[in-house]
Amino acid sequence: MPEQEVIDRAHKDAEQGKSPTTQAGEFVREEMHHVREGKHGARSPQQAIAIGLSKARRAGVKPAPPRKGKTSSRTSAQAQRDMNKGRKPHTAKPSSTRSRAVTAALKREGHSVASHANLSRHAHSAAQRRSGQSRHQSAITAVRTKGSKGLRQAARKAARTRSKNR
Numbered sequence: 001m002p003e004q005e006v007i008d009r010a011h012k013d014a015e016q017g018k019s020p021t022t023q024a025g026e027f028v029r030e031e032m033h034h035v036r037e038g039k040h041g042a043r044s045p046q047q048a049i050a051i052g053l054s055k056a057r058r059a060g061v062k063p064a065p066p067r068k069g070k071t072s073s074r075t076s077a078q079a080q081r082d083m084n085k086g087r088k089p090h091t092a093k094p095s096s097t098r099s100r101a102v103t104a105a106l107k108r109e110g111h112s113v114a115s116h117a118n119l120s121r122h123a124h125s126a127a128q129r130r131s132g133q134s135r136h137q138s139a140i141t142a143v144r145t146k147g148s149k150g151l152r153q154a155a156r157k158a159a160r161t162r163s164k165n166r
Helices: 004-015 020-036 045-058 073-087 096-107 116-128 132-164
Strands: none
16 A cells, blocks of 8 residues: 555645656655665566556556557556556455565565666666657657756756766
């Protein structure tokens, strides 16, 4: 179950009119913190992200389910189940045996998947799978929504990281 603080941050994002994926990002962020602090592990950054998205859908956030052909039918079906769970109030108590088994399995996985290096590698490879036009459109949207202060911060960060990589 996600912490109340995370749910509140997601609701605040919704009130500000931010997209469902931004709202779900709060849950993914929480999941990364759990992996880093040793609460459990994950096999890959994708798995940690998937756990966060699942929690978001179950909490009532509406990130779009994966498009046809992007993931397996099993993953799409699970996303649909999670969304259905988020629509109606939770009544049945989860199986404690299954819950313990899942936690134990995740505890056996590694914790380095949430490291900054691994996450940036994942972000880079995810960006490469997108078209140049799609990335350009995201950049234009970012410029529109960041505001002058956000743009200044982004430019400073870009200059700082550019000098480190040379």
